Amino acid sequence: MRYKIPRHFGRYCRIIGVVLFVVCTVRVLFEYHSDGTSDRKEMYISNHSNSPYQKSDVPYLVDTETCKIPNINPFDPSVLLYLRQGRKISCNKHLPITYEDGSRLCINWTAVDQSPWRETFGFCRYQAIYRPLNITDHDFYKYLEPSKEFNVSIEMKDDFVRVFCYTNGGGKIYTNYHQFILLKDDVEARCSKSFQKHKNNKDLRETLNVIMIGVDSISRLNFMRYMQKTRSYLLNDLEAVELTGYNKVADNTFVNIVPMTLGKFLEEVPWNEKMNKTPFDNYNFIWKQFGSRGYRTLYAEDAPSIAIFDYLKAGFHKPPTDYFNRHFSVAMTADRKSWYNSHHCLVNKMETEIMLDYVINLYLYTNTVHTWLSPSLPD
Numbered sequence: 246m247r248y249k250i251p252r253h254f255g256r257y258c259r260i261i262g263v264v265l266f267v268v269c270t271v272r273v274l275f276e277y278h279s280d281g282t283s284d285r286k287e288m289y290i291s292n293h294s295n296s297p298y299q300k301s302d303v304p305y306l307v308d309t310e311t312c313k314i315p316n317i318n319p320f321d322p323s324v325l326l327y328l329r330q331g332r333k334i335s336c337n338k339h340l341p342i343t344y345e346d347g348s349r350l351c352i353n354w355t356a357v358d359q360s361p362w363r364e365t366f367g368f369c370r371y372q373a374i375y376r377p378l379n380i381t382d383h384d385f386y387k388y389l390e391p392s393k394e395f396n397v398s399i400e401m402k403d404d405f406v407r408v409f410c411y412t413n414g415g416g417k418i419y420t421n422y423h424q425f426i427l428l429k430d431d432v433e434a435r436c437s438k439s440f441q442k443h444k445n446n447k448d449l450r451e452t453l454n455v456i457m458i459g460v461d462s463i464s465r466l467n468f469m470r471y472m473q474k475t476r477s478y479l480l481n482d483l484e485a486v487e488l489t490g491y492n493k494v495a496d497n498t499f500v501n502i503v504p505m506t507l508g509k510f511l512e513e514v515p516w517n518e519k520m521n522k523t524p525f526d527n528y529n530f531i532w533k534q535f536g537s538r539g540y541r542t543l544y545a546e547d548a549p550s551i552a553i554f555d556y557l558k559a560g561f562h563k564p565p566t567d568y569f570n571r572h573f574s575v576a577m578t579a580d581r582k583s584w585y586n587s588h589h590c591l592v593n594k595m596e597t598e599i600m601l602d603y604v605i606n607l608y609l610y611t612n613t614v615h616t617w618l619s620p621s622l623p624d
């Protein structure tokens with residue numbers, strides 16, 4: 246499905262909180278190729294001249310008596326030698342035979358006709374990926390019973406599914422994973438009630454959708470070097486404000502995300518590593534605050550084994566947001582043989598794309614009513 250990202254979110258909209266961290270993807274973009282050095286140098290020098298490089302004329306980004314942060318040129322000759330061309334990841338090994346259309350899971354017969362199973366394709370079945378609400382283990386999921394066979398499309402009652410397709414002789418030929426946005430009655434009821442109340446607040450000036458997207462492990466200067474199109478889109482199309490001079494609190498992701506989403510240093514929470522069996526359910530994260538003001542909330546993150554609130558920690562025992570796909574992500578990740586390109590691709594999508602599509606689908610699906618979205622940040 247093609248989607249359009251609206252340039253401005255509507256004024257009277259609610260929110261889907263999405264915090265998404267794309268650790269692995271970023272790491273791959275920085276995998277180095279070992280061939281050729283000299284022409285690369287010229288390429289980056291020439292790119293420098295037209296890159297969106299703000300404040301190039303000032304010597305300091307922050308220049309006060311007590312704090313001076315130099316405005317370092319990301320393409321300074323001293324670093325050019327170490328720069329490498331990024332590598333594009335193409336997830337084109339498999340043609341997707343199934344796709345999501347609203348709340349239906351569909352078979353793409355055009356794709357089947359282009360596949361080796363043109364003559365022998367039979368049917369598909371899906372299984373819900375399920376996490377009971379009373380289970381506390383943050384890695385738990387289970388597959389429910391397979392659905393009935395379908396060969397055109399099927400209406401979904403489950404948000405997260407694995408689909409298998411078979412030849413007419415019953416041989417398994419295809420595996421894929423799909424996420425659906427199905428509105429939840431309890432969430433809708435909470436939202437319409439508390440959003441109305443929120444809007445009646447006389448100090449309220451706007452009710453925008455909010456998306457937080459984090460890209461982990463990338464410094465500002467490397468973002469300037471390697472993500473020029475993204476940077477240009479942010480600065481020129483979205484009129485982004487760059488918070489120069491704001492630095493990370495500490496190493497690594499977790500200790501920075503807690504202040505960002507909870508407004509406190511880790512030790513003020515208070516939290517420490519001895520509390521690695523205590524779940525994060527009871528803290529007043531930003532998504533909870535939006536949720537109580539009538540926003541639908543969503544949290545999605547890639548690489549579940551090293552997820553921010555889960556790595557060496559207890560994660561969430563209850564879903565922190567209205568839409569939360571961790572158990573889907575854990576299930577999908579466990580299926581090692583379906584992945585290729587160093588675990589970056591599944592069928593035809595990058596892991597990052599799968600997570601972002603979930604966010605976008607919530608936005609699209611609820612756009613006609615009200616919404617917000619969000620996903621990650623430099624470490």
Ligand SMILES: *[C@@H]1O[C@H](CO)[C@@H](O)[C@H](O)[C@H]1NC(C)=O
Nearest residue numbers: 246340344353354355356359
């Ligand atoms: C169906 O498959 C064809 C061929 O791969 C592709 O061009 C088309 O976009 C697919 N349609 C959908 C709805 O995914």
Ligand SMILES: *[C@@H]1O[C@H](CO)[C@@H](O)[C@H](O)[C@H]1NC(C)=O
Nearest residue numbers: 376377378379380381382385
């Ligand atoms: C969770 O609930 C189900 C069904 O209500 C029950 O069968 C199961 O024993 C419960 N599990 C736990 C760990 O409480």
Ligand SMILES: *[C@@H]1O[C@H](CO)[C@@H](O)[C@H](O)[C@H]1NC(C)=O
Nearest residue numbers: 366367368394395396397413
């Ligand atoms: C789809 O399944 C129905 C029965 O469920 C069958 O009659 C029909 O021939 C199948 N269509 C194709 C294209 O295989």
Ligand SMILES: CC(=O)N[C@H]1CO[C@H](CO)[C@@H](O)[C@@H]1O
Nearest residue numbers: 288289291292331470471473
């Ligand atoms: C990273 C990047 O944008 N590199 C471009 C720099 O400029 C050369 C020549 O214009 C392009 O070929 C590179 O793709």
